[in-house]
Amino acid sequence: MVGTWFNKKLTLTNNDTMVTGLPKIKKWWAIEGTWLKDNDLTGLLVGEGIAKNKNWQIGDIIVLKGIGTEKKLEIKGIFHSGEGDDQRLFVNLRVAQQLSGNTGKVSKFDVSALTTPDNELAKKAAINPNQLTVKEREIWYCTAYASSIAYQIQEVMPDVVAKPVRRIAESEGKVLEKNKLLLIFVSIISVLGAAVGAANLVSVTLMSRNIEVGLKEALGITMGMLCWELLSSIFLINCVAGVIGFILGQGVTQIIGHIVFGSGVPFSIYSVPLTIGLILFISVIGSIPMIHYLRTFNPADVLHGRS
Structure with a gap:
């Protein structure tokens, strides 16, 4: 089971707003049914693989048991990702936190960014950014390489490990x-x-x-x-x-x-x-x-x- 945002509205430091969530990150997923909303605490999405194994259909009620609690959730959509996610259940983040007893905590977050294709400079920086010259570091840092984005995420969140999904x-x-x-x-x-x-x-x-x-x-x-x-x-x-x-x-x-x-x-x-x-x-x-x-x-x- 994975808890996530679906259409979370965020206010940035410059007072601009943006909406993010699973539909924005996993745009290539083919879904039968509908995506969940962030205020939907009674629905879930199921992967195509587990839905076939369990013979689940849209509208079925699934009981999920957690730590000292359980919830009855309705299947709102069945998705095909072509990946291991087809064997998973996706629910609202608050639902997953309540069932696992980890209110206010997350273990992983995905970032989607339009990146620049890697070149020799990006490959060199991916090995060790400290070996770059001042000019090379400035160019690499200010260019949307996957490695430079991951590096800057770790700068503002020093307790996390940011890794680019290389295949994507x-x-x-x-x-x-x-x-x-x-x-x-x-x-x-x-x-x-x-x-x-x-x-x-x-x-x-x-x-x-x-x-x-x-x-x-x-x-x-x-x-x-x-x-x-x-x-x-x-x-x-x-x-x-x-x-x-x-x-x-x-x-x-x-x-x-x-x-x-x-x-x-x-x-x-x-x-x-x-x-x-x-x-x-x-x-x-x-x-x-x-x-x-x-x-x-x-x-x-x-x-x-x-x-």
């Missing part, structure tokens, strides 16, 4: 790593798509101005000057599009952050030079067809209407 932490890390690769792939495709769009824009612009270009070249303007003029106009258009895209991208990022993670995404100053670099890259790549066209351009053909 590593699984979450692998998912985040795959998502990272997916986002990088999508970003590359987006940049290539933007370059193709810029190339098409250049081609259309050049074809619509071919008489003007032919006349300028016939009057003695060099190909280099023509390329510079057209490149400047392309870069200006890309800058305007880049600024608009940057602003819209930051807005969409905040919306996604609040929808998915429940909080905003901090602005990174590194995104500014990255955006400028992408604008330059797209401008150059998109101008390749124009440069190739101007190299084979014959102003006489254009001015005589043959091109």
